[in-house]
Amino acid sequence: MVRITESLIRQRAEHNNCEIFSLEEISLHQQEIERIEYIDKWCRDLKILYFQNNLIPKIENVGRLKKLEYLNLALNNIERIENLDSCEFLKKLDLTVNFVGELTSVESLKHNVHLQELFLVGNPCCEFGGYRKFVIATIPQLKSLDGKEITRSEQLQALQDYPIVQQEVVEQQQAYILKRTKEKEALQKSSEEKENNKLDHRQNIESKQSNSDEEENKHETNLDEDEMNRKFWEEPTNYTPESRLEVHRHIEKIRKFKDKDKNQDKQKPRRTLITSEGRVLNVNEPKIDFALTDDEENNQFILDLAVYRHMDTSLLDIDVQPTHVCVLVKGKVFQLVLPGEVKPDSSSAKRSQTTGHLLVTMPKTQEVVKAKPKSTSRTRSATSTKPHTQATRTTQHSEKLEVDPSKCLSADLSNIVAERKSVAQGPFKFHQQKEPGRISDDFQDNPEVPPLMD
Structure with missing residues (x-):
């Protein structure tokens, strides 16, 4: 109603x-x-x-x-x-x-x-x-x-x-009213008989359910419903308010029954995420692109999920387990088995504001110890004829100078820089440095002039 x-x-x-x-x-x-x-x-x-x-x-x-x-x-x-x-x-x-x-x-x-x-x-x-x-x-x-x-x-x-x-x-x-009274009584009697027939029919169906399988019983029930529907429309009735209301009730019942069957047909079987043996399956119901990266340097797995750009974040639900990760995207399941165990408590998730992608970072449970690269060094002898000690390096490995502190208590700063003579410069013109050991042609040596101080 x-x-x-x-x-x-x-x-x-x-x-x-x-x-x-x-x-x-x-x-x-x-x-x-x-x-x-x-x-x-x-x-x-x-x-x-x-x-x-x-x-x-x-x-x-x-x-x-x-x-x-x-x-x-x-x-x-x-x-x-x-x-x-x-x-x-x-x-x-x-x-x-x-x-x-x-x-x-x-x-x-x-x-x-x-x-x-x-x-x-x-x-x-x-x-x-x-x-x-x-x-x-x-x-x-x-x-x-x-x-x-x-x-x-x-x-x-x-x-x-x-x-x-x-x-x-x-x-x-008055004749019409008397006729209507008889029609109402006959209709009431007929409705009672139909109710009794429906009750008997339901009892027969229940007894068949206990003695037959479900598919066969469903087929027989559909046949009975079709037969009852055919008899309803073939049965002659008077055009009265009661018959019009009965037709309406019958049409509404058939419509609800068909809608119920359609809804049952539309309902898909629930997808299996974990088998009965406990094996986790890979599932991608939303059919979105993803990439799983093994970040060995930081000892973690990174899952890049290409979530729809304009989808609200409240429609995402993330569940990280030690062996797999599960993401619900608008009610659809994305599940991926990880190549190694991770720490669910230390995992984190963030979403890009430009692309909308979901980035899930999952640290590994076992930390990998890495070997440091070896470096070669050479010891130079302190007794060198040159005024200073120069450390040579190869093109492939860096070399370090090792010094024994017991042999050298203080560093000799005079030999760090090569000795070079200073060149005087005029206020307007720079004088070129003359090569050592070369004397100009017009040079005259005067022994009375004292030597220049460095």
């Missing part, structure tokens, strides 16, 4: 910015509604109300709609016209294809002085003799009945024949 809710009304009031207090028109057709409720409390300013093609059996809860001008209740299960006398401004009432059999109930519309149009075509009361004359004489303010204009002469003739027509209508109405 579909109920009228505030969310449903707001959804149908999009043209009014989803505001319901000032709503003047609303359409609630084809919603499988079985009762009119809350409309007169939430939408007091309604002028036009559409309720066609639902399962409403009674006109109710519309008395407070003082501004209502048009009410459409076509294709419902209404059997009596009532509870509309408070709708003071009602101008048009549509009850096409309902089950109105009490034609005398149209007398309740006398107080709707503004009512001009009435539609009752498709109702059982339309088959009564004198139907049109009775309605025209009962509701004198009408201008049109079932889409046909009421003329002045037709109205006068209906008023003249009203006493005779009224008696005929009452007799036909």
